[in-house]
Amino acid sequence: MAEHNFYAVGHGKKPGVYEKWADVQEQAFFQIKDFPQPVYKKFSTKEEAEEYVKARRPERISLEVNEKADKFYAVARGKVVGIFTDYNEVKNHIADYPQPLYKKFEKLDEAKAYYKKYSNGEEDGNPKESKAYNTPADNNEKEQTKKGPVFYAVAHGHKIGVFKTWEECQEATKDFKGAKFKKFDNEEDAKLMKTGYYAVVRGRSTGVYKTWSECERQVKGYRNASSQLASQEQNMWEGVPVVYTDGACFSNGYVGAAAGIGIYWGEQHVDNISEPLLNGPPTNNRAELTAVIRAIQTAIQRKYQQLIVRTDSNLLIQTMNLWIYGWRKNGWKTSNGTSVKNQDLIIQLDSLLENINVRFEHVTGHAGIFGNEKADQLAREGAVRYRQIKSQ
Template identity: 30%
Template structure:
């Protein structure tokens, strides 16, 4: 650990992690809207920056372990709605005779509340019952409908999608498209930061890529994005039709959540975050969206530097070492 701790600058003249207050102060003093904080460890400082970069209006619920490892960008349920105390989910529905119903035109039989993903799934007659199942539940999926049939169809559709996902191929199968992606940055956030990235293919190591990131604003996050871009490019080369699923393993939750949770909102809001500031690294995010196309990608988070010898940890270490070596070559 640096003697004086680590200073994380999420918004300033230059963003990144600094080891002295003097360096940090130069980035934030008299800078409108600056965001910075001191931490004991470098990982905490990086997490602060990552969290700011991905700031959304969606509430951040505590992630149960079993729900935070894998994220699919296909067959995804509607996102959880942001709820205020005593607020019911907003909805617009159309009845069989074409009458449009909104929150101001309650159906004569009352609303039916469908919970497709929550503590308990099913159809409920009151919002009070449904709210218990979805409030603060990570990625809860729910909606209200004017008829019971529509509510049940919503729940069943989600169940079908989930069953389809459970039938995904095993990434350890040598016939699958699998990539372990990692980025590395030396003196991250500084002007002359040296960065590198690596994309490792465990089933075909001759495809492996390890490159230095040569640009004025090189950062660890940009290196992570470049690694994922290499994975998509290789998948498109081997499978031009995009019919095969691509597995991308990464230790960057910012990358994973950007591509599976936030990207749609950013595009709708003209690449602005909830606080009105521009989304960082828009250029690379747009390239990722374009390269992905209609391909199904399964994003899998893997912990870094575990020292374990299991299949995931082993290949993640290979990617980490390759990215670091590339950064040192700058």
């Protein structure tokens, strides 16, 4: 007896369950090739296929938002979809959702256009049932258009980004160990390839994560986590810019305290910073946070896609790799209901991470680590200048 298959199209202009692969190609597949990362899967039972589609059918909400907002977020795929003005709300809607799709815009019309283009075009998507017809899904590559512009996404290379010529792609990947790149016929697919995702199937919490720090939190120390993640993480961060940050505070917690920040990119580097801490109370923790914020702001201005921040602050590492997820979800309250300290800086830092993938690494302070010692020196010099300014 011939095998009877069902094809579930979770994301496309006509999502639903099909019995013929030809129907998927004819009625849905030729349409979803314009979608970033179309979602579909073959099943042996109709019930499994229907459940697959149902799990990816979000609750739709109104596209009407405050037109005077500074920025707009279009969520085309997530647990809740639509247009939003609060990035924290967006994070809640896309957390643990397979292959989320969203983008930030300055104009509401652009956000609406993106949403309408990349969200499912039909709510119900109940195509006509027909007899099984099995064709390998690998034929998708042949369906891509051969006309129009092409885009080369480089996820790992000397330079990470999306390029419009093969020559630029070659320059970004040639002789780079573990280079990863791919050609696309539309820019949105290319941007998603460049960003990359981490799929956790065995960990504290399964799901799809956009940053290694979020993924690492689920798998680090977890006994049955896949060993492949370690090598993937190592390849991803090869050749990424590294910055050392530090904060210093003389008489921390006392009247007359003086604080400064230090940021070290390299010897005689133009972006090295040594400054007094003049935003808010002069404390060590605020200095540590401010130093990281300034470093990430510089990286974004330099159009870096990834950054490794090394700090000797255990508090900062715990904040960014562990606690911040719960605080954000709880409205910046701790587990006992008190307000998170220095939340103005933490919220600012969290917002910056929308624009760059950052890995936070802990280093031992005053242990002879050159970059850390330099950052410490710069921070102390900044604290000295703080005293000089306040004494005037």
